[in-house]
Amino acid sequence: MKKFLKPTFDLGFFCNKAEPLETLNRYWSDSNDVVGWLSRSSISFLQIAVWKFALTGNKPRFWFPSYICDDALIPLKKFGCEVMFYNAGEDLNYHACIKQFDDLNCDLDVLVYVHYFGKIDAPGISDIAEYSKRKKIWLVEDAAHVYIKAGNVGKYGDFTVFSPHKRFNIPSGSALVIKNADVISFFSLANQDNILVNDLSEELIKSLEGDVDCHSSSKRIHENLRWIIKESARKLVGSIGYSYDKQVLNSSTCQDKFEKDKVIPSPKLKDLTFSLLSRYVGRVSVFQKQHVRVRCAWLELVKAFSEFHDVEIVVNHSDSDYMLPIQLKGVKGEMFDLGNALSQIGVPVLKWPNLPKQISKDITNSALALYKSSYMLPINASISEEAIFALVRSIRRKAKEETLELVDLNVDVKTNDDGECFPRPFVQSLAYSRARSNTSSSSLVKVKVRSTSDENMFFSYIRKKKYMFTSLNTSSFGPVMSGGTEEKEIAFLSMLGKKYGAWFKAHVLMITPNIPLNGSSMYKLWVAGYRRVGNSNWSSSRIDLSQSEERIRGALNKKWRNQLVKAERCNFELIESTNTNDVLQVFELSEQYLSSIGIQSVSKDLVKELLVEASKGDSDLTLRVQRVYSDNELIGGVIIAESNGEATYFFGWSSELGRKNYVTQLLLWNGILSSKEQGLSLFDLGGIDHVGSPGVAKFKQGLNGEEYINVGTFLYVPRLFRFKV
Structure with missing residues (x-):
């Protein structure tokens, strides 16, 4: 499969309707918040440090959870901030954090809470917010993995940092949401929208004394063109620079040199950022639905892979829409190289985060243990669920698992209801089906299939509409089944497709089955010959x-x-x-x-x-x-x-x-x-x-x-x- 570690770019997005810049902030903030736009989330952290320094005259001390990417800390370290770490727990649920804070024997200026993997429930944040308020500490919510503001994200912090450039395919972009009244008042930020961008950027450039990568306007034009060409090529071939072996080596052995030589990216946004972002946000609901389906497909692959290799793989944060974290458990898992085995069959498995060097050398730290045992599967709208299912099928064929079989099924085609009745959706009632047929000038048939071995019954009302020599057959919220297994239902769908979706006979079949969204049902539909149309999912x-x-x-x-x-x-x-x-x-x-x-x-x-x-x-x-x-x-x-x-x-x-x-x-x-x-x-x-x-x-x-x-x-x-x- 093509490896897409982040969403791909399409020139067609320029044809989408753009969201007005005046209302763009509403996706990440409340109406009373002030939003500053910078290039990266690491620069947003730096901006907070600059404000704290301006207010107090001292370089602030930051406290991050130890399970954090080192890239986010480099600008702070270059600015002269002290960075400390606390333990968010093996499950990243922030248990017992308050005791760690109380045991600290030095003053703290800024406390950072990370919303891991795009989760929006924010466990433990209310207690942390109460502690921060009591101790007069600035609380920053790191929502880099979160798509847009939702749930408890952004409710408690003085600042919230979003990273749209990680979730959308844009060259740069971090939204710094400011709630802190002192900062808003002291720096006169109230009632400013995107004007804030240049003001913040110039201030940061001055504070870093030449460590910032700044470009002339002519170079920025070349950068924009190069970015479009590179991203257009990646759409065709995938992330060809990806290598599991390379990223494992880079994760722990090169950090000293990296921190020393790294030039901080310019705080300013790339020219294309707002032009693209304003066209992406209108499709957020579409992207989110694609993320759910990709996650379900990965879960089915993990299930097939663990059964084939007879290892226990635990899925952590299975509702994540950014990365799907998985871990090996058990004695056998300790001897099994999960990352290498997955990459060998074409899965773009990731190791994350790129831990800070002091954490990567501390064998007692739970973050290091979590890093060593965890692997990440990327989730974005460019990953094909069909490509994942192709990998699932290859695994199951190696295991010689049988796919769908149709046995002892009797088919009965009728135009009238025969009194069979069991709970089923309103839209699969005979009355609704007749009404839809009458309003769409189509004919109606009822297809009933009964298994002679166990008396399980499947049926569907199908509307048949003629277009010249072509018959378009549709089933809304059907087929429906009474008892039996999901496998038998999908087997019936295969038979239904062969009868009413035979293209050589000019028959086309479209269904919206009353089947729950999960990896198993999606995979079996795919094997039975059904391919998704559109992005709608009834909920x-x-x-x-x-x-x-x-x-x-x-x-x-x-x-x-x-x-x-x-x-x-x-x-x-x-x-x-x-x-x-x-x-x-x-x-x-x-x-x-x-x-x-x-x-x-x-x-x-x-x-x-x-x-x-x-x-x-x-x-x-x-x-x-x-x-x-x-x-x-x-x-x-x-x-x-x-x-x-x-x-x-x-x-x-x-x-x-x-x-x-x-x-x-x-x-x-x-x-x-x-x-x-x-x-x-x-x-x-x-x-x-x-x-x-x-x-x-x-x-x-x-x-x-x-x-x-x-x-x-x-x-x-x-x-x-x-x-x-």
Whole structure:
């Protein structure tokens, strides 16, 4: 596989819409923060040191966790700062750090907390922040691995340092987020945006007395052109300079010379930085989804590799979206060279960090032990999940593991439902499938496959739309299976692809299967002949209605529950109905409101078709509307779709008065209780989009259901064409 240790550059990004520079800072800061832009995170640390020196007249003493990259410390050392280290623990969760701080027998000026591997939960930071405040120490959050501000990142520190140049393919760029009121006031930084860049850079250049690499404008033009050519070539051939053996040698033997000879890069941003970054940030949600899939693919490779070599490999921080840290465990692992073995099969395994020399020589330090036992697998949007799966398949072929087999399967193709019923998504109900077919001028077939050996059943509604001589076949949220194993489901998908995705017969099959996003399901889909289309992954949350009402209510987020209590105390009139006109009334109000804020609503034609289907005597769908009135005035309503043992929040609306009194919480809660009374097993919140609709996502998360993500949309590719797709 091509080795991409960081994202690749594409000239096509210049065609993307650019984010205005005035609003660019919002991805890394709050509205009241001041943001300075410098070339590297190491220069941002240096800028903090310069400010501290200007305020106190003394070169500040820094305390970093010992598991840190030496590159980040060199500018501080050249400036004359003393750098000390503390132990963040073998699990990097900052346990017992306060005791280390209390045992320190010298004054401390700046304390650094590192958000390792892009994790956003920030364990232990609240205690460290409290200690820093009490001791009047500046707290700096090192968020170099974090994509954009999220979770607890940036909430506690006087400063937060982000490194967009590590996460996006830009030539330079570090965002220094400043919350410290003394610094903002003393240096008159308030209400400045990107003007800060040049001011900070000039100040730093003066402080370093010639150690900074500064270039003329003509040389910068040549640098920009050279960078574009180099990065364009890397997109074609990968990181050809990568070598596992070289980086292992460089990690510990060359640091003395490196620190002595290293010239500090210019603090100023390269000319291309903002031009590219402003075009990248609009695609953050796309990149994040790609990172999740790459991580899942690496996890599947680690699983296959450990089984083949019979060694125990532990994945640390498995939710990381920057690097995936893995460790060998057990007696056998001590004799096994994991890094070399992975690099031999083409995996771009990394050793990180490039430890400071005093740590690399301290055999008692947990950071050194962690470094020696840990290996990193890179995660970025340029790494191909298909290339990783090709490595997985080669490993399993060496192990002579059998791939998918189809045995004892009986296929039944029907156009009508035959009464088979078990919990399945609303969009795989017969009523929804018919409604979608009617609104898209397509025909509908139901494919049922039953295994004669164990009576497991798989089925899917498929919409067939003709385009001249071509048939486009699609399955939304399907196929679905009743019991059985995931392997059998993917086996069925293979059969389904051969029947409805035969390109020689001008048949094309696209599916969005109701399968969880994980490495195993992604790999089996790939083996079965399916290739990803687009970057969408449906995500939502489910509530188990078999729980007691008290338990469901007790699980609600405290703030959400308090808002529900306030709404209940208003004694509004609650009315439940399945009347067609009542559903249409709420839909039309919802449509009008969404249109007023520039958001597209559910198709009106689809809603009308669903109502027609739901009104049929043998329908497998009920659209139930919950409405709230205040003094005979409708102030809110939600539509719940009930089908085949599941309930799904479809859409809702509330007036200004309703929103002020939290009627949506009241309506949704009563919808959950009603679904429970109907004997349904699950309540689905109808989708969660953390990036596109963060406010709605936060509201739905308040119910504390079980969140899930599905694998996405796939195209079936016949075997003859798979090497090209």
